[in-house]
Amino acid sequence: xxxxxxxxxxxxxxxxxxxxxxxxxxxxxxxxxxxxxxxxxxxxxxxxxxxxxxxxxxxxxxxxxxxxxxxxxxxxxxxxxxxxxxxxxxxxxxxxxxxxxxxxxxxxxxxxxxxxxxxxxxxxxxxxxxxxxxxxxxxxxxxxxxxxxxxxxxxxxxxxxxxxxxxxxxxxxxxxxxxxxxxxxxxxxxxxxxxxxxxxxxxxxxxxxxxxxxxxxxxxxxxxxxxxxxxxxxxxxxxxxxxxxxxxxxxxxxxxxxxxxxxxxxxxxxxxxxxxxxxxxxxxxxxxxxxxxxxxxxxxxxxxxxxxxxxxxxxxxxxxxxxxxxxxxxxxxxxxxxxxxxxxxxxxxxxxxxxxx
Numbered sequence: 112x113x114x115x116x117x118x119x120x121x122x123x124x125x126x127x128x129x130x131x132x133x134x135x136x137x138x139x140x141x142x143x144x145x146x147x148x149x150x151x152x153x154x155x156x157x158x159x160x161x162x163x164x165x166x167x168x169x170x171x172x173x174x175x176x177x178x179x180x181x182x183x184x185x186x187x188x189x190x191x192x193x194x195x196x197x198x199x200x201x202x203x204x205x206x207x208x209x210x211x212x213x214x215x216x217x218x219x220x221x222x223x224x225x226x227x228x229x230x231x232x233x234x235x236x237x238x239x240x241x242x243x244x245x246x247x248x249x250x251x252x253x254x255x256x257x258x259x260x261x262x263x264x265x266x267x268x269x270x271x272x273x274x275x276x277x278x279x280x281x282x283x284x285x286x287x288x289x290x291x292x293x294x295x296x297x298x299x300x301x302x303x304x305x306x307x308x309x310x311x312x313x314x315x316x317x318x319x320x321x322x323x324x325x326x327x328x329x330x331x332x333x334x335x336x337x338x339x340x341x342x343x344x345x346x347x348x349x350x351x352x353x354x355x356x357x358x359x360x361x362x363x364x365x366x367x368x369x370x371x372x373x374x375x376x377x378x379x380x381x382x383x384x385x386x387x388x389x390x391x392x393x394x395x396x397x398x399x400x401x402x403x404x405x406x407x408x409x410x411x412x413x414x415x416x417x418x419x420x421x422x423x424x425x426x427x428x429x430x431x432x433x434x435x436x437x438x439x440x441x442x443x444x445x446x447x448x449x450x451x452x453x454x455x456x457x458x459x460x461x462x463x464x465x466x467x468x
Contacts, residue, residue: 114169120462121414172220196225207250226257255466256292283317287327298336307360333376365405375414378424392440408453412461
């Protein structure tokens with residue numbers, strides 16, 4: 112059987128000069144294993160099975176998602192305080208324009224850079240202009256959406272103020288009007304279910320009064336990072352546990368038009384006792400089953416979260432293969448009743464549709 116073509120909907124890259132705490136606050140020395148360059152040549156080293164006798168997939172393209180590069184306090188000249196994210200775009204331009212080789216140019220099919228979604232809309236508009244200028248025409252054509260990580264807003268009041276603000280909603284509408292999507296990064300595990308619940312409200316508000324063709328596309332990252340530690344009710348008087356709350360919130364998010372979900376990022380959330388691929392596929396089954404019931408295969412996509420998947424992945428630096436195998440086990444599970452066509456959507460076609468590739 113010929114290898115299954117896939118689009119990896121979620122990877123990260125950074126050059127050596129950005130592999131430090133000065134560029135990424137989370138690259139804290141001395142024990143951060145990701146604080147070194149990660150380029151597409153490194154991705155190929157684990158994901159390319161072309162010369163393997165048992166190759167079961169072949170990567171046809173990848174979607175780059177921003178890496179939470181440092182930026183300054185929003186004040187004064189926009190180009191000055193957004194220098195970090197603009198430098199990130201310059202790096203991507205070098206990749207697209209062939210500075211890292213022709214294969215990389217073809218492989219990087221979509222880009223999701225950072226954008227200041229929490230700022231007044233005129234600031235976002237100015238930033239988008241700066242980003243387009245920095246990208247150049249060839250690279251800008253591959254910019255399909257933007258992300259502003261929300262998972263770090265662990266204070267519920269602050270999260271609500273930001274996400275339900277008139278600026279944030281107006282900015283979501285602006286992205287939709289300009290044909291861009293918005294990648295959602297929320298975290299039940301580390302922050303709380305409130306992030307999902309409040310984000311769902313913002314998603315629906317962003318579509319209110321908007322023509323169908325101008326509604327922003329939402330692409331949810333990492334299954335909303337489920338809380339696998341408190342699955343059942345923690346208090347005698349509580350009837351609902353983290354799983355029930357997650358199900359309700361995901362159902363509400365899925366009811367919003369033009370919303371997609373990524374099967375990605377679970378090595379970071381799964382308990383260390385989860386085991387190897389077969390165990391992880393079985394352990395996450397209730398969550399994946401709910402995703403399938405809410406989104407279906409045509410709104411669900413594969414994403415590796417490389418190289419972050421390596422940090423807690425069962426195969427260390429080769430955990431891209433491990434996550435691919437987990438998803439393969441999921442899709443072949445008879446309980447999901449997925450046809451060959453359904454599986455093709457999850458491996459490739461959904462990402463192509465969602466990111467307009």
